[in-house]
Amino acid sequence: MGFDTILQTIQKGGSVPFPAEANELEYARSLDAESPVQQLRDEFIFPTKRSLRSVTKKNTPNGTNGTNGLTNGLSAGDDEQVVYFCGNSLGLQPKCMRASIDAQLQAWASIGVYGHFNAAPESPLPPWQDMAAAVSTKMAPIVGAKPSEVVVMNTLTVNLQLLMASFYRPTEKRHKVILEWRPFPSDYYAIESHIRWQGLDPAKSMVEIAPDADGPGGHYISTASVLAAIDAHADEAALLLLPGLQYYSGQLFDIPTITAHARARGLVVGWDLAHAAGNVPVALHDLEVDFAVWCTYKYLNAGPGSMGGAFVHEKHGGVSFDATTKLPQFHRRLQGWYGTDKSVRFNMAKTFQPTVGAQGFQLSNPSAIDLAALNGALEVYTKTSVEELRRKSVVLTGYAQWLLDGILRDEEEKKGGEGKGEPAFTVITPRNPAERGAQLSVLLRAGLLEKVSGQFEEAGIVCDQRKPDVIRIAPVPIYNSFEDVWRCVDVLRRTVLG
Ligand SMILES: Cc1ncc(COP(=O)(O)O)c(C=O)c1O
Structure with a gap:
């Protein structure tokens, strides 16, 4: 067959x-x-067996210590x-990444500060000012988003904090965050700290959805349980924040059904796609997810600690101008100069005029070398x-x-x-x-x-x-x-x- x-x-x-x-x-x-x-x-x-010997030898039956494995106990198969x-933790290195990083180093070496606004001669990479947008455009189809809805910046937990600052708007009546019982610790810390930051009590404002009593290994959370939790807390909940794919159990949540249900009850919906991005198809734009965050070192293979991705639906990314004051109007956010539109970024003005879309949520000048690494990693995704x-x-x-x-x-x-x-x-x-x-x-x-x-x-x-x-x-x-x-x-x- x-x-x-x-x-x-x-x-x-x-x-x-x-x-x-x-x-x-x-x-x-x-x-x-x-x-x-x-x-x-x-x-x-x-990696080959040989290249891993120096770090794993101490645990192998032939091992004597953790450092001299390269010369001890090698066999014919060691170059296999x-x-x-382990791509769910750290993806393998794509061969083309080195060329992308080298091109960036070369651009910096050859034209120095001019690289901000100019592509270096023969470089495949755009000027540094345009790198984040170019890499975000490559990323967008991977999460079912429009290019303007994606921004590559910071790392996952930082982006979660930033987007909670924008999208978690507790009121006296609606202040709860609905999450699952065993989120990745960093997500838990981010949510807990954010609730405290708002002057609220995590014991009263965090709702943890428990696993079903009869699920495999005691970890399964059915869609019905998630929907029931949303219903039970809808009047008091401000935000639903779940992992698209649970890191420990490997469960993929029904993102479309859960998103639609929570939205219909007036909740803001955010997803942590650390284990979903590049692993399973997602349709963030069509589902009208409010925001999402993910890392790029797992299924996107951009290297240890590589830059994070964030999604902000286009309905939250607009910028308009007040008819009287002429001042820009936009969704609230924490601000920094790289969130400003490129056309005004170097005016050094006090008025914050954000880039339309997710890129208006940036704060700082991003690392062009990190962007080049991610750019190289995503090159493979253009072939599939x-x-x-x-x-x-x-x-x-x-x-x-x-x-x-x-x-x-x-x-x-x-x-x-x-x-x-x-x-x-x-x-x-x-x-x-x-x-x-x-x-x-x-x-x-x-x-x-x-x-x-x-x-x-x-x-x-x-x-x-x-x-x-x-x-x-x-x-x-x-x-x-x-x-x-x-x-x-x-x-x-x-x-x-x-
Ligand atoms: C589900 C999930 N959330 C958050 C994180 C933390 O990511 P970062 O260290 O990039 O902030 C991870 C890291 O593996 C993760 O798997």
Whole structure:
């Protein structure tokens, strides 16, 4: 059974239809030959087992210490690329990024301060004043936005704080922020601090949606629960702020239904798309989401600590001029000189006249080198689309799930039947492909994490751990293969079944 048939069955909501021979490496390779965007793998730099030795050796069975691994215990396979399943934390380096950064360094070296308003001779990059807009334009289709609705600036948490300053407008009656029970800590801190900043009490103004009692691994929050929470607090709530895709469980929320419901009840709607941007299609403009924030170092591969993205719907980005005073009128925000329109930015006037759209929410002169890095990373996305990547992703992650199910079946058989002892792991990410992105969060039986991590390191498989017992496996469609999935699950199988 080929890639297209499997994809169509999954898209129709059928159970994942892999044939028995899918257990074989050859089958994984045949899917790679057929799957879309497989050629984009070559656009990325993979660490090798050798290059990782210096940092992982201390944990491998042959290891003596954490520093001398480059000369100790190497084998013929050490120049193999590792299986990299950590794009949900830090994406791999795109090869073309270096050229983009080099071009920026060259522009700075060759024309110095003139680079603000001039492109350097033969540089592929625009003048620094135009870089943020150019990179935002490349980013916009990834989140379903118009170019004017996107701004590349700062980092995620900073942008969340800034946009809460603009969009969280508590009144005595409507002051609550609705969030989920286990947001990424930085989001929690941002929301909590913002509520305090407004002189309010987080205990009274934060509503945390609890997981459903019967969800997988105790982490699933159904759409019905989210809608019920909105209904229960609508009269007192000012803002709904959720992750598009939950970082720990890997659950993808129903962004369209939830947004529409909250908007209909008068809430401002913001999304943290850290784990969704570049992973699943989103349609921020059409859904009339008020604002969104995301980072670019995960599925967008722009490097550790790279610049953040922010969305402000065009209905909030307008600038008009008062007929009498002639002063600019705009949505409230914290202001800085890079939010001003380019036509007046260097007039050094006291009147703040923002750029129309999301870019009017900038504060400072952005790092041209960071922008060049992001520009280089997004170059790869001009060769595909999130929709195309998603088609590969649902099959890739479905394949991982199918192989994982196989381990559990074999374990049961080995133990002599169902219900005999706790299974080696539970996948806490929803099984429904519409409710997940690339990531599968695997909750291991207590005590297994160290063994699995050790075997993964030894085999050159990189995926992250959330202590005490979760490993997150993220086959990223832009650079991971079906063979990668097979290799990873094969090591897990051998570790668990012995
Ligand atoms: C869901 C989520 N929110 C917020 C953050 C924090 O991002 P930053 O450090 O770029 O502010 C992260 C980082 O991984 C995240 O995953």
